[in-house]
Amino acid sequence: MAHPPPGKERAMVRPQLAVGVLCWAASVVPVVAAERHVSPRGDDANPGTEAAPFRTLGKACELAGPGDTVYVGAGKYRETLRPARSGEAGRPIRFQPKAGERVVLAGTELVTGPWEVHQGRVYRLQTALRFTQLFVDGRMMPEARWPNTPPGDLMAYNRAAAGEGTGYEVLADPNLPPGDWTGGVVLIWPGQRWVSGTRRITEYRPGESLRFDRTFEAEKKDQYHASDPYQPRAGNPYVLMGSLAGLDSPGEWHLDEATGTLYLWTEAGDSPASHEVEVKQRDYACDLSKLSFVEIRGLEIGGAGVSMADAQGCLLEDCRLRYVQHVRDWGAGQPPPPRNIITGQDNEWRRCLIDGAATTGLQIGGEGNRLTNSIIHDVNYTGSWLGGLDLGRSTGAVVSRCSVFRTGRDSIQHHGSKRIRLEYCDVYHTNMLNNDSGAMYCWGTDGEGGVIAYNWVHDNLGDSTVGIYLDNFSKNFIVHHNVVWNCTGSGIRLNSDALNHLVCNNTIQQVREPFGTYCYANYTPTMLGTRIVNNLVNEALHPGSAAQFVQGDLGPELHHNGPGAVDRDGYPTAGSAAVDAGVVVEGLTEGFLGEAPDLGAYEHGGERWVAGADWKDPDAPPAPPHDLAYAPRGPISEETMVAEGLAVWLDAADAATLEVGPGGAVTAWRDKSPGRHVARPGNATGSVKRVEAALNGKPVVRGDGTGNLRIGDLQSEPAALTVFVVSQALEAAGPPWQRVIAGFTGEGKEWELPSWMVLRPEGEKPASYPARLYTVQQRSGASLGRITVLGASASDGQCLAGDVAEVLVFTRTLRFDELEAVERYLKGKWGIAD
Numbered sequence: 001m002a003h004p005p006p007g008k009e010r011a012m013v014r015p016q017l018a019v020g021v022l023c024w025a026a027s028v029v030p031v032v033a034a035e036r037h038v039s040p041r042g043d044d045a046n047p048g049t050e051a052a053p054f055r056t057l058g059k060a061c062e063l064a065g066p067g068d069t070v071y072v073g074a075g076k077y078r079e080t081l082r083p084a085r086s087g088e089a090g091r092p093i094r095f096q097p098k099a100g101e102r103v104v105l106a107g108t109e110l111v112t113g114p115w116e117v118h119q120g121r122v123y124r125l126q127t128a129l130r131f132t133q134l135f136v137d138g139r140m141m142p143e144a145r146w147p148n149t150p151p152g153d154l155m156a157y158n159r160a161a162a163g164e165g166t167g168y169e170v171l172a173d174p175n176l177p178p179g180d181w182t183g184g185v186v187l188i189w190p191g192q193r194w195v196s197g198t199r200r201i202t203e204y205r206p207g208e209s210l211r212f213d214r215t216f217e218a219e220k221k222d223q224y225h226a227s228d229p230y231q232p233r234a235g236n237p238y239v240l241m242g243s244l245a246g247l248d249s250p251g252e253w254h255l256d257e258a259t260g261t262l263y264l265w266t267e268a269g270d271s272p273a274s275h276e277v278e279v280k281q282r283d284y285a286c287d288l289s290k291l292s293f294v295e296i297r298g299l300e301i302g303g304a305g306v307s308m309a310d311a312q313g314c315l316l317e318d319c320r321l322r323y324v325q326h327v328r329d330w331g332a333g334q335p336p337p338p339r340n341i342i343t344g345q346d347n348e349w350r351r352c353l354i355d356g357a358a359t360t361g362l363q364i365g366g367e368g369n370r371l372t373n374s375i376i377h378d379v380n381y382t383g384s385w386l387g388g389l390d391l392g393r394s395t396g397a398v399v400s401r402c403s404v405f406r407t408g409r410d411s412i413q414h415h416g417s418k419r420i421r422l423e424y425c426d427v428y429h430t431n432m433l434n435n436d437s438g439a440m441y442c443w444g445t446d447g448e449g450g451v452i453a454y455n456w457v458h459d460n461l462g463d464s465t466v467g468i469y470l471d472n473f474s475k476n477f478i479v480h481h482n483v484v485w486n487c488t489g490s491g492i493r494l495n496s497d498a499l500n501h502l503v504c505n506n507t508i509q510q511v512r513e514p515f516g517t518y519c520y521a522n523y524t525p526t527m528l529g530t531r532i533v534n535n536l537v538n539e540a541l542h543p544g545s546a547a548q549f550v551q552g553d554l555g556p557e558l559h560h561n562g563p564g565a566v567d568r569d570g571y572p573t574a575g576s577a578a579v580d581a582g583v584v585v586e587g588l589t590e591g592f593l594g595e596a597p598d599l600g601a602y603e604h605g606g607e608r609w610v611a612g613a614d615w616k617d618p619d620a621p622p623a624p625p626h627d628l629a630y631a632p633r634g635p636i637s638e639e640t641m642v643a644e645g646l647a648v649w650l651d652a653a654d655a656a657t658l659e660v661g662p663g664g665a666v667t668a669w670r671d672k673s674p675g676r677h678v679a680r681p682g683n684a685t686g687s688v689k690r691v692e693a694a695l696n697g698k699p700v701v702r703g704d705g706t707g708n709l710r711i712g713d714l715q716s717e718p719a720a721l722t723v724f725v726v727s728q729a730l731e732a733a734g735p736p737w738q739r740v741i742a743g744f745t746g747e748g749k750e751w752e753l754p755s756w757m758v759l760r761p762e763g764e765k766p767a768s769y770p771a772r773l774y775t776v777q778q779r780s781g782a783s784l785g786r787i788t789v790l791g792a793s794a795s796d797g798q799c800l801a802g803d804v805a806e807v808l809v810f811t812r813t814l815r816f817d818e819l820e821a822v823e824r825y826l827k828g829k830w831g832i833a834d
Contacts, residue, residue, distance in 0.1 A: 032067075033066070033067030033068055033091065034065075034067075034069075035049075035050070035068070035071060036048040036063060036064055036068060036069070036070045036071070037054065037060075037071050037072075038054045038055070038057055038059070038060050038070060038071070038073060039054075039055070039072075039074075039075070040074075040075035040076075040077075041053075041055075041073070042055040042073075044056055044058075044059040048060060048063065050071070056077070057070075057077055057079055057081050057105075058079055058082075060072075060095075061082055061083045062084050063084075064084070064085075065085060065087075065093065066085075066086075066088040066093060066293070067087070067088075067092075067093075068093050068094070069093075069096065070093075070095045070096075071096065071098045072095060072096065072097050072098065072101075072299070073097075073101055073103070074097070074098070074101035074102050074103060075103065076104040076105075076106050077103070077104065077105050077106065078106050078108065078109060078282075080282055080284050080285060080286070080287050080304075081105060081285065081286045081287070081296070082287040083291060083294055086291045086292040086293055087292065087294055087295075088292075088293055089293060089313065092294060092295045092313075092315070093295070094294075094295045094296075094297070095294075095295070095296045095297070095299070096296070096298050097297075097298045097299065102300065103298070103299050103300065104299075104300045104301070104302060105285035105286065105299055105300070105301045105302070105304070106278070106301075106302050106303055106304070107280055107281065107282040107284070107301075107302065107303035107304025107305075108135060108278035108280055108281060108282075108302065108303040108304075109129065109279060109281045110276065111125070111127055111129065111134075111262065111278065111279055113125045113126060113127065114273075115264075115271055115273045120265075121265050121266075121269040121270075122247060122263055122265045123263070123264055123265070123272050124262060124264070125261070126259075126261060126262075127255075127260055127261075128260060129279055130257060131255065131279035131280050131281065132255075132326060132327070132329070133279065133303070134253050134262075134264070134278070135276075135277070135278045135279070135302075135303065135323070136251075136264075136266060136272070136276070136277055137275050137276050138276070138302070139151060139152075140154070140326075140356065141251045141252065141264075141267075142157075142252055143241050143242070143328060144241065144242075144243065144244065144245075144246035144248075144252040144253060144254040145239055145241045145246050145252070146160070146177045146239070146240045147160055147239070148248070148249040148252070150249070150250075150251060151250075151251035154356055154378045154381040155378055155381055155407075155408065155432045156432070159189075159237035159238060160175060160237065160238055160239070160240075161173070161234075161238075162188070162235060162236040162237075163175075163234055165209065166233055166234050166236065167231065167233070168212075168215045168217040168231060168232065169211060169212055169215055169216075170209050170211050171186060171212070171232065171238065172208065172234075174207055174208070175207070176204075176206050176207055176208065176209070176210065177206060177245070177246075178206045179206065179244075179246070180204060180243065180245055181204045181210065181240055181242075181243045181245055182201055182202060182203070182243075183200065183242065183243070184200070184204075184240055184241060184242030185198050185199070185200060185201065185241045185242040185328060185329045186199055186200075186201055186210065186212070186238055186241075187238060187239045187241065187328070187382065188236055188238040188239075189236055189237050189238070189383060189433070189435075190216055190230050190232040190233070191228065191229045191232065191233060191236070192229040192436065193237070193434055193435035194230075194385075194434060194435060194436055194437070195383070195384060195385040195434065196382055196383040196433070196434070197330075198328070198329050199212035199213055200212070200213035201213070201240070201242075216230060216231065216232055217231070218230065224472075225520075241328055242254075242328075244256065244263060247263055247265060249265070250265055250266065250268075250269060251265065251266070251267045252265055264277070278303070280303045280304070280323075280326060282303075283305060284305055284306065284307050285301040285303075285305065285306060285321075286301070286307070287307050288306070288308050288314050289307045289310055290309070290310045291312075291314065292311065292312040292313050293312070293313045293314065294311075294315075295314065295315040295316075295317070296315070296316050296317070297316075297317045297318050297319070298317075298318045298319065299320075300319070301319060301320070301321040301322070301324070302321075302323055303323050304324065304339065305321070305324040305325055305338070305339030306319075306324075306339075306340055306341075307339070308341060308342040308344065308347045309341050309342075309343050309344070310343050310366075311342070311343070311344040311347050312345055312346060312347065313346050314347045314348075315347070315348050315349075315350065316348075316350070317349075317350045317351060317352070318350070318351045318352070319352045319353070320352070320355075321340065321353060321354050321355070322355045323356040324340050324356065324357045325338060325339040325340070325357045325359060326357075326358045327358045327359065327382065328358070328382070334384075334385060335358075335382070335385070335386065336359070337363075338357070338359055338360045338361075338362065338386070338390065339357075340354060340360075340361060340363065341362070341364075342362070342364045342365065342371075343364075343365040344366045344369070345366050345367045345368050345369065346369065347366070347370070348369065348372065349362070349370070349371050349372070349374055350372050350374070351372075351373045351374060351613075351615070352371075353374065353375050353376075353617055354374070354375070354377075354379065355375075355378055355617065355620070356378050356379065356381070357378075357379040357380065357381070358380070358381055358382045358384075359379075359380055359382060359384045359386045360379065360380060360388060360389065360390040360413075361376040361380075361389060362376065362390070363386075363391075363392070364390070364394050364397050365391075365393050365394050366394060366395070367394070367395045367396050368395070368396045368397070369396075369397050369398075370397070371389070371397075371398070371399045371400075371402055372398070372399075372400045372402070373400070373613050373614060373615075374402045374403075374613060375402065375403045375615075375617050375620070376388055377403070377404070377405045377406045377407075377617065378620075379406075379408070380407050380408035380409055380433075381408055381433070382408065382433075383408040385409065386409070387407065387409060387411060387412055387413025387441065388404055388407030388408075388411045388412065388413075388430075389411065389412045389413070390413050390414075391412065391414040391417045391420055392413065392414065392415045393415070393416040393417065394414070394417045394418075394420060395418045395419060395420075396419045396420065397417065397420045398420070398421045398423075399412065399420070399421070399425060400421065400423050400425070401423075401612065401613060402425045402613055403425070403427075403612040403623075404425060404426075404427050405426070405427065405620075405623070406432060406620075406621070407429070407431070407432065408431070408432060408434060409430075409431055409434045409437045410431070410439065410440070410441040410469075411427045411430040411440065412425070412427060412439070412441070413441050413442065414440070414441070414445065414450075415442050415443055415444065415445055416442075416444075417442065417445060417447065417450060418446065418448040418450065419449055419450055420450045421451045421453075422450075422451070422453070422455060423453050423454050423455065424454045424455065424609070424610075424611045424612070425455045425456070425612065426455070426456045426612025426623070427439045427455060427457045427460075428456075428457070428458050428459040429459060429460065429461070429624075430460040430462060430465055431460060431463070431464075432462055433462070434462065435462070435463040435464055436463065436465075437462070437464075437465060437466070437469070438465065438466040438467065438468060438469025438471075438493065439457045439460050439466070439487070440452060440455070440467070441469040441471065442469075442470060442471060442474055443471035443473070443474065444472065444473040445470075445473075445474045445475075446474070446475050447474065447475065447476045447478075448476055449476060449478060450476070450478070451477075451478045451480075452478070452480075453479070453481050454482065454601070456611040456612065457484045457487070458484065458485045458486050458624070458626075459485075459486045459487075460487040460488065461486070461488055463488065464488060464489045465488050465489050466487060466490050466491075466492070466516070467484035467487045467491045467492060467508070467511070468491070468492045469489075469490075469492075469493045469495075470492075470493070470495070470498060471493075472495040472496060472518075472519075472520060474494075474495075474497075474498065474501075475497065475498070475501065476499070476500050477501050478501070478588075479492065479502070479503045479504075479506065480502070480503070480505050480506065481506065481588075481601040482506045482507070483506070483507045483509075483570045483601045483602075483628070484506065484507070484508045484509075484511070485507075485508070485511070485628050486509075486510040486511070486624075487510075487511050489511070489516070490511060490512070490548075491506075491508035491509075491513070491514045492508065492514065492515055492516075493515070493516040493517065493518075494516075494530065494556075495516075495517055495519070496517055496519035496520075496523065496550060497526050497527075498517065498526070498527045498556075499526065499527070499529050499530065500528075500529035500530060501527075501529075501530040501531070502530075502531050502585075503532045503533075503535065504532070504533045504534045504535065504585050504589075505534045505589065505597070505599070506535045506536070506601055507537075507566065507570050507600040507601040507628075508536070508537045508538070509537075509538055509566065509570070509628050509630050509816070510628065510630075510815070510816045511816060512540065512777075512816065512819070513541075513542075513548055514535070514538060514540060514548075515541070515549060516548055517546075517547070517548060517549060517550060519550075524554070525546070525550040525551075525554060526550055526554040527549065527550040527554065528554050528556075531556060531557040532549075532556050532557065532558045532561060533557070533558075533559055533582070533585060534560050534561070534583065534585060534598075534599050535561040535599065535600065536563070536564055536566070536572070536600025536601070537561055537562065537563060538563055538630065538816055538817060539632055539633075539820050539821075539824075540816065540820045541561060541562065541563070542834045543558055544834060545834050559583075560583050560599070561599070562577065562581065562599065563577065563578075563630075563632040564576040564578025564579070564599055564600070564632070566600070566629065566630050567628070567629055568626060568627050568628055568629040569608070569626055569628060570600075570602060570626070571602045571608060572599075572600060572603075572604040573604075573631075577599075577632070578598050578599040579598050580598060581596070582596055582597035582598055582599050583596065583597065585597070591603075592606075593605050632817075635824060635825065635828070636821045636822070636825050637825070638651075641808075641822075641825070642810070642814065642818050642821065644810075645722075645810040645811045645812035646673045646809075646810055647715070647784060647809050647811050648671050648673055648677060648711065648714075648784075648807060648809035649671055649672040649673040649809075650669050650671060650672070650701075650789065650806065650807040651672055651806050652669075652690065652700050652806060653698045653699060653805070653806070653829070654672065655699075656670075657670040657671075658690055660689075660690050661686070663686070663689065664689040665686040665687075665689050666688045666689060666709065667680065667681065667685075668680055669701065669789075671711070677711045677714070678711070679709040679710060679787075679789055680710060681707060681709060681710075682707070682709065682710035682788060682791065682796060683706075683707055683708060683796040683799075684706040684708075686707070687704050687706045687707030687799075688701060688702070688708065688709055688790060689702050690702075694803060695726075695771055695803065695805050695831070698829075698830070700728075700803035700805045701789070701790070701803065702803045703790035703791070703799055703800045703802060703803075703804075704799075704801055705733060705734030705735055705738070707790065707791070707799055708788050708789060708791030708792075708799050708800075709788070709789045709790055710786065710787070710788045710789075710791075711787040711788075712786060713746075713786050714784035714786075714787065715785075716745060716783050716785065717783065718753070718754040718780065718781045718782060718783050719780065719781075719782065719783070720777075720779055720782065720811065720812045720813045721756065721777070721778040721782035721784070721809070721810070721811065721812075722776070722777050722778075722810040722812065722813055722814045722819070723741065723756075723758070723776040723777075723808070723809050724773065724774070724806070724808040724822060724823070724826060725740055725741050725758055725806070725807050726771065726772075726774075726804070726805040726807075726826055726830050726832070727769075727771070727772065727774065727800075727802060727803060727805065728769060728770055728772065728802060728803050728805075729766070729768050729769050729800070729801065729802030729803065730768055730803075731768050731801070732766055732767050733766065734766055734799065734800065734801025734802075735797065735801075736763060736765065736766065736798075737759065737760075737764065738798050738799065738800045738801065738802070739757050739760070739788065739790075739791050739792045739793070739798045739799075739800060740757075740758040740759070740760055740774065740789075740800055740802075741757065741758050741787065741788065741790075741804070741807060742755070742756065742757035742787070742788050742791070742792055742793040742794075743756050743757070743784050743786065743787050743788075743793055744785045744786050744788070744793035744794045745783045745785040745786075746785065746786070750792065750793060753778070753781040753782055754781055754782050754783035755782075755783070755785060755793070755794070756776065756782050758774045758776060760800060766801070769802075771805075771830060771831065773827060773830075773832050775819070775823060777813050777814070777819070778813075779813050784809065787809070789804055806826060
C-alpha cells in the first residue's frame, strides 16, 4: 500500500552545533602552508611541531590556515574538531593521522566513580552526566527494556505485540510486565507499521494497559486513505524502555535522572570497574558547517557524527564512523535530525564506513554533493520514517559504488530529490523492522531526469519490501540496467500517478511480481508517458493485470519485456530468449552485440559489471550469496506437480479421492500428497457435498455455512508455509467471518502465528465472489496444526457457504518460478483469469 510521509514535508535540517573546542582566533594566520602536530602526550603551550606537539585538536584548529596539514598522533580525543576558518580552493586545510597511527574522535565521556552492588549482579554509581546511550568496552549496550534483547545485533531485537483494545490513546496487552513503567518510553510501530513513533508512558497497569502521554491521532486527517493507517491497533509491535523495572538481563542499564544513579549489569556479570564505561555526550566529532575546503582523512569516529551543513568543497575520506547518532524518545512528527549531514555544495565522502545510527546514517542535501565507494549498514535501528541513506531535497547528488544494507526502513530514500544519480550500488537487507517500503524509495517526487542505474537490489526480505519503489505522484525518473532479485514485494513499483518514467533493461528475478502499481481511491490511475521496455523478468509478468500496470489509454508504453534464462550472476546464458530480443533505446543501448539489444541489465558477451564498494567492513555480517540462476520452466501437470514439501493436496476434480454418501454428502476427502491424509466432516455431518460441473465443468466441494472438513493434527513446529486454495461463492450467504481454510495449533489466537487462515471476502458481511485463487506464503513461524477446510479450525463456527475446488499446502516457501508454475496450473485447470 502506498503511503506519503507522515505530517508535513520536512525542511532541510540545519542542526544546532554541539559545543566544540574551538575559540575563533584573533591572531593573524601565516600565509605560508605549515605542518602542525597533535598528540595526547603534547601540550597546548608547545609550538605544535612534530617534536613538540599540541595536546588538543582545538589548539591546532585555532591556528590552522589554508594549505596547512594537521598530523594527529595515536589516541582517543574527546572533543569536537572545528576549524577556525576555511581553506581555499587548491589550498585546503587537512587533518590526518600520523603515518601508521590510529586516531579516534569520540563523542563520549568516561563514567568514573565508585561502583557498588545494587542487587544481584546489578551495580550502581552516582553521576552528574545525562545520556541515553552507553558503551562498555566500545560496544553499545541496550537500555533496560521489555522484551529483553541481548547486546550485539542492532537490527534484530525482540518486540511485543499490542493486544485488543489498543488505539490512539491506550496500548492494551495482557502480557505487560510487572513493575512501574510510568514515565518510561514506548516505541511502537502503529497501524500499518510503515513508521515507528514514541510516547511517554502514563497510567501504567501491569497485565492490562498503558496510556500514551499524547495521542497518536493526527490533527489533519490522511487525505489518501479511507481509514487512518497510523492508528495503533492490535498486533502492532512495541518495546518498553526507560524504567529500572526492566533491568533484568545481562548488558542492560538504566539511568535515574532524578537521582543521578546509573545502574548497570555487565554482560559478564562482573563489576563495571573492570571495564571502560562510556556515555554519549556530544553530537558531533567533526563540525565543518559553513566552512569551505577542509579535508579530513583516516580518522575513526565513535559515538558522534560529522556535520558538513552548508559547507563547500569539503572532503571526508577513509574514515570509519560507528554509532553516529542515537535517540530513543522524540516528539510529535519527525524524529530528531540526523547527525551525519552534508548540505551546501560540492562536498564528498569517499571510502567511508557508517555503522550504527538510530535514524538515518547520512543525510545528503544541497547541490552536487557525493558519496562514493562507501559502506552504510545497521542504521535506522528505531524504524523511523527516514532511510538508511537520505537524499531528501538534494539536487544533483551522486551516490556511486556504495554498499547499503541492514536498515530499519528504506535503504536509500530520496523524497524531493532532483537530477540525482544512484549508480553501481549494492543494496540489500532493507526494511528489517517496518512494513511496506523499498530498498530505493521516494514519494511525490519529480526526479527531473534522475537516474537509478547499474545497481544490485536484492534479498530484501522484510514485510512487503519492494526493490526500486517510485511511490505515488513521482515522475521523470530513468531506471535502467539494475538487477533486482529476491524481494518480498514487487521488483519495481510505479504507483500512480507514475508519469514519464523510462524503465528499461532491468533484470528482475525471484520476486512475486516483477512490476506493481497502485492508485489511491478517488484518483484516476495513470502511467501516461512512462515507457517500460527491454526488461528481463520472470514469468509472473502479466501485462493485462491492473495490479502491475495501469490499463487502457492512460497505461504505459509496454513492450519487449519477457523471460529468459540467466546464470547464477544474472547474465543471459547462451541461447537465452533474452539475447537479441530487445529494441534500441537511444542513449542507453549503444554498443550492443548481435542483431539487437538483449533484454535485461547485462548484454550476453558484454561487460560483467559489478556493484557496491570495492572493500568490506570485516565486522559486518556477510552479504548473501548470489544465486539468480533461472530458466523459464514449462507448464506443470498433475504428474509433474512440485513435490518437495507438499504436505496436503485435495482435488475435487479427482473423483477417486472423494467418498460420497447419500445426497452427495462428502464423508472423506483423500489427500494426494505423500502423507495420504484424510479430511473428514468435523461437524454438521452431511452438510458438505460434492457438486458436479460447478466450476469450469468440474466438480467442487460445497459447504452450506454449517459444516466443514478437517484433517487431524499435522506438523506443529513453526516453519515456512505456502498455501494455494481455489474457491468461489456464488451467493452472499452464511455467517460472518467465514473461513475458506484455516490451520490451528491449539494454542493462542487462530488469527495469529503460528496459526493461519484464509478469510472469505467482506468478512463481516459476506459477499459473493467468482472463482479465484488464494495464495499465501509465510517465510517462517507458521505451523500446519489442525487443518480445516470450509471453516474455522479453533472452533466449529465460521463455516463457508461456498465452494472449494482444490487445496495445496507446502511446508516451505516455494521459489518464485515454482510458485508461478503452480498458479498457472491451477488457473488453467479451473478457468481462472489473471
